[in-house]
Amino acid sequence: MKVSRQGSVRPGLSLVLRRELRWMRRRLAIPIMTLGFPLLVFAVLAAVFNTGLPTHLPVAVLDQDRTTLSRQIIQMIDASSDVAVAERVDDLAGGRRLMLEGRVYAVVMIPANLERDVTTGRRPTTVVFYNNEFLTIGSLVSRALGDALGTAEAGIAMAARLKQGESPPIALLEITPIPVQINPLFNPTMNYIYFLLVALIPTVLQIFICVTSAYSVSLERRSTLGLVILSHLGGGLAPAIIGKLLPYTLAFLITLGVSDAVLFGALGTPFRGDWRLLLLADVLFILAYQMIGALFALIGRDTVQALGFAGILTAPSFGFIGVSFPSMAMGSFPQVWGDLLPAGWYMQIRIEQTLKGLAPVYSLGHLAALATLLAVVTLLTVLRLLSLRRARLATPEQAQEVVT
Amino acid sequence: MxxxxxxxxxxxxxxxxxxxxxxxxxxxxxxxxxxxxxxxxKEAVRKVPVVVVDQDHSTASRELIRRIDASDGAAVIAAAQDLSTARSHILAGRAFAIIVIPTDFERDILAGRPSPIAAYGDAGYFLVYRAAVGAISTAARSAGAEIAIHRLSIQQGVDSATARAIVDPMPVTIVPLFNPQGxxxxxxxxxxxxxxxxxxxxxxxxxxxxxxxxxxxxxxxxxxxxxxxxxxxxxxxxxxxxxxxxxxxxxxxxxxxxxxxxxxxxxxxxxxxxxxxxxxxxxxxxxxxxxxxxxxxxxxxxxxxxxxxxxxxxxxxxxxxxxxxxxxxxxxxxxxxxxxxxxxxxxxxxxxxxxxxxxxxxxxxxxxxxxxxxxxxxxx
Incomplete structure (x- = not known):
């Protein structure tokens, strides 16, 4: 019907574009999935991490000594901004129970006779038990407790040296014969929230791009003549594909732009790279996932299956693209799989050109890999479209429909 | 029913x-x-690959490198001539930390002066950075403690048990529970x-x-x-x-x-x-x-x-x-x-x-x- 209504207009890109925009307005799911919902998800993620690195994580103390020294040690632990002494327990079983109930992340055991043994040089051992099942939290808590107890010990060692007759400045130097000067690279503020959010935005967005594209193209396929109408309106395969996908490319670019503006503007994430290179990578990344989604729609039996393919590819990719842990530490299957995901290459460029602030030349190889993946998926999509057309023309009654 | x-x-x-x-x-x-x-x-946050820049080439510097390599958190994968060569390993993603041991490292130790080293870590990966830097600091601390004990017993004539009690009067043991391997x-x-x-x-x-x-x-x-x-x-x-x-x-x-x-x-x-x-x-x-x-x-x-x-x-x-x-x-x-x-x-x-x-x-x-x-x- 649409063909006849538009019969007088010359087929071309603008016709397909206009049809797509009308179409997007009619289907509520599409504007929600391209603009509103992704921004809402990013807002939730930003809220989860908005307080910065966790502080005052609850720990329990088992003080079997109850002397001035043990109370001083507990005070030093509590003074650390990373942890807070939330509970006192009478035995280790009580501490273990609090940990199993999820109410504390560590138990510090100060042994009986600590003060007496320290002064008589018997070297009593203080023990920290921490919950390493929650790896990130465990790492924060164990380091904070190790530092606090280390400071307490340094104070005791200092006092012992003064008693030996050393002068205070010499004693201070003697306490750490090999000081380590630590320089964090690429992350001078040591704020991991920046890294997490910079990585999470595209990881979530690739799911949105791929499933929305799969959904939209598979609806085209569901109506018997959808694809035929598209290619007639476009007057060829290329304008039909471009006109179908371009509105979504722009919509997702806006979504990515808005979230990055908030991330690098309002949230103060350092941006130290080349924005033109990043923008180019943004476009290639969005196009790649649109093409993958389109390909799934053309392969899948129905919309549900197309969405299933898109989900299986994109939803678990956070681990495969080596954001939380470098891919070099993985086995060979996840490494190869990760290399096949456009998001992995895009993520490298994104981190290099924002937080790390590397010279653009370091990112060109990754950009080439991203462009290659896009070219391969585009080629596969075009081949699939051609084979679908051949199959349709081979079926007489459908060929008839096209003619009329 | x-x-x-x-x-x-x-x-x-x-x-x-x-x-x-x-x-x-x-x-x-x-x-x-x-x-x-x-x-x-396969992932374990252990044995993070690190590069060393040893400018001292002494017994003491080699001993410190051995200690870091033997730790749970880090593994020395290469030695570099200078900091910029070492950085290229990091930029290529082959290593996640650099240790620089300056010239006169051993001489300062023998002279009883503080002998600092420098560590650079790729801070982009939270757990990796923590593991590598933690391993380097622990190795430096334990090597330093031995030096301090040695000095106390040789130079000040303190017996070794007392020296140990002065250097490390209240040792701390940190025990990971439930996921000991991390x-x-x-x-x-x-x-x-x-x-x-x-x-x-x-x-x-x-x-x-x-x-x-x-x-x-x-x-x-x-x-x-x-x-x-x-x-x-x-x-x-x-x-x-x-x-x-x-x-x-x-x-x-x-x-x-x-x-x-x-x-x-x-x-x-x-x-x-x-x-x-x-x-x-x-x-x-x-x-x-x-x-x-x-x-x-x-x-x-x-x-x-x-x-x-x-x-x-x-x-x-x-x-x-x-x-x-x-x-x-x-x-x-x-x-x-x-x-x-x-x-x-x-x-x-x-x-x-x-x-x-x-x-x-x-x-x-x-x-x-x-x-x-x-x-x-x-x-x-």
């Missing part, structure tokens, strides 16, 4: 008869069990598995769609409730074996620690799956189509994982957000199963989570009934 049994069997027939539902609720669950954990299986899979996989169970079940119910009354005319509330209960029981029955696969069999095959009682895990799972099934029926009644249910859920996996409190402490999230998160059955269920399964907690230890799950189950059962009967009146 007979209606219940008929509904129960009918639901199983529907699941097996609908290709989309069958793929999501059976095939996808089995694929994810193998596919999802792949990147994490394995990434142990940390991520059991929690994510609970989330996958929820997401596939919700999508499957969305694809099956809202209940269609078998008989024409208005259904009684009792009939509606019986029909829904039958469906919920069918979903729970289908998913209990998957829960065993995800929480008992797969962790065993992946060599993840599993401490708690299987019976306790299954108790939590039964309540969790009941709540998820009711939530699924509510969504099916509310959303226009199965596809819209999939679209909504497929993007939510990652945010829900970060809301769980396992990877990021719930204490540091906004209160309102962590309270709202409790409405998603997977959130209390992830916490309860990881504490029972990996930490060895009992049902009593997770009673707050069980209470939350029970409230979720009750609320969604009611919501499903209301939404379904409203839907039936709008479009009979």
């Amino acid at each position: 007979r209606a219940l049994l008929a509904g129960f069997c009918g639901e199983f027939k529907r699941i097996l008869g609908d290709e989309g539902a069958r793929t999501t609720m059976i095939a996808a669950v089995l694929i994810y069990a193998v596919f999802y954990p792949q990147p994490y299986l 394995g990434y899979a142990t940390y991520v996989v059991p929690t994510a598995f609970v989330l996958i169970l929820q997401q596939t079940l919700l999508m499957g119910i969305g694809i099956l769609g809202p209940a269609r009354p078998q008989t024409a005319g208005r259904q009684t509330l009792g009939g509606l409730a019986t029909g829904m209960l039958a469906r919920v029981l069918a979903f729970v029955t289908l998913y209990i074996p998957f829960a065993v696969l995800y929480l008992v069999i797969m962790p065993h095959l992946y060599h993840l620690p599993r401490l708690g009682a299987v019976g306790d895990l299954l108790m939590v799972m039964a309540l969790f799956l009941f709540a998820v099934s009711c939530l699924g029926l509510t969504l099916a009644a509310l959303m226009p189509s199965g596809e819209s249910v999939i679209l909504m859920l497929v993007v939510l996996g990652l945010p829900l994982f970060f809301l769980s409190g396992v990877s990021w402490p719930s204490e540091s999230m906004p209160k309102l957000l962590s309270m709202l998160a409790q409405c998603i059955p997977a959130i209390p269920a992830m916490n309860a199963t990881v504490r029972i399964g990996q930490m060895g907690a009992s049902l009593a230890d997770v009673s707050p989570e069980l209470r939350t799950l029970a409230i979720d189950a009750g609320a969604y059962a009611l919501a499903a009934l209301i939404c379904q009967s409203v839907r039936d009146t709008i479009e009979p």
Whole structure:
């Protein structure tokens, strides 16, 4: 019907574009999935991490000594901004129970006779038990407790040296014969929230791009003549594909732009790279996932299956693209799989050109890999479209429909 | 009772008869069990590759490098001539930290002066940075302690036991519990598995769609409730074996620690799956189509994982957000199963989570009934 209504207009890109925009307005799911919902998800993620690195994580103390020294040690632990002494327990079983109930992340055991043994040089051992099942939290808590107890010990060692007759400045130097000067690279503020959010935005967005594209193209396929109408309106395969996908490319670019503006503007994430290179990578990344989604729609039996393919590819990719842990530490299957995901290459460029602030030349190889993946998926999509057309023309009654 | 049994069997027939539902609720669950954990299986935050720039070439510097290489956290993979060569290893992603030992390192030690070294770490990976820098600091501290003991006993004539007591008067032992190896899979996989169970079940119910009354005319509330209960029981029955696969069999095959009682895990799972099934029926009644249910859920996996409190402490999230998160059955269920399964907690230890799950189950059962009967009146 649409063909006849538009019969007088010359087929071309603008016709397909206009049809797509009308179409997007009619289907509520599409504007929600391209603009509103992704921004809402990013807002939730930003809220989860908005307080910065966790502080005052609850720990329990088992003080079997109850002397001035043990109370001083507990005070030093509590003074650390990373942890807070939330509970006192009478035995280790009580501490273990609090940990199993999820109410504390560590138990510090100060042994009986600590003060007496320290002064008589018997070297009593203080023990920290921490919950390493929650790896990130465990790492924060164990380091904070190790530092606090280390400071307490340094104070005791200092006092012992003064008693030996050393002068205070010499004693201070003697306490750490090999000081380590630590320089964090690429992350001078040591704020991991920046890294997490910079990585999470595209990881979530690739799911949105791929499933929305799969959904939209598979609806085209569901109506018997959808694809035929598209290619007639476009007057060829290329304008039909471009006109179908371009509105979504722009919509997702806006979504990515808005979230990055908030991330690098309002949230103060350092941006130290080349924005033109990043923008180019943004476009290639969005196009790649649109093409993958389109390909799934053309392969899948129905919309549900197309969405299933898109989900299986994109939803678990956070681990495969080596954001939380470098891919070099993985086995060979996840490494190869990760290399096949456009998001992995895009993520490298994104981190290099924002937080790390590397010279653009370091990112060109990754950009080439991203462009290659896009070219391969585009080629596969075009081949699939051609084979679908051949199959349709081979079926007489459908060929008839096209003619009329 | 007979209606219940008929509904129960009918639901199983529907699941097996609908290709989309069958793929999501059976095939996808089995694929994810193998596919999802792949990147994490080899991962251990140990032996992080580091590069050394040894400008001293002395016995003392080589001894320090040996100590770092022998540590759990770091492994020396290369020696570089200067800092810029070492940096190129980092930029290429081959190493994650650099140790610089300056000239005169040994001379300063022998002269009794502080002899500093420098460490540079790729701070882009939280756990990797912590492991590498921690290993370097610990090695420097323990080498330094030996030097200090040596000086005290040689130069000041203190006996070695007293020297040790002066240098290290209150040693600290730090013991990692529940995941002693610091394995990434142990940390991520059991929690994510609970989330996958929820997401596939919700999508499957969305694809099956809202209940269609078998008989024409208005259904009684009792009939509606019986029909829904039958469906919920069918979903729970289908998913209990998957829960065993995800929480008992797969962790065993992946060599993840599993401490708690299987019976306790299954108790939590039964309540969790009941709540998820009711939530699924509510969504099916509310959303226009199965596809819209999939679209909504497929993007939510990652945010829900970060809301769980396992990877990021719930204490540091906004209160309102962590309270709202409790409405998603997977959130209390992830916490309860990881504490029972990996930490060895009992049902009593997770009673707050069980209470939350029970409230979720009750609320969604009611919501499903209301939404379904409203839907039936709008479009009979």
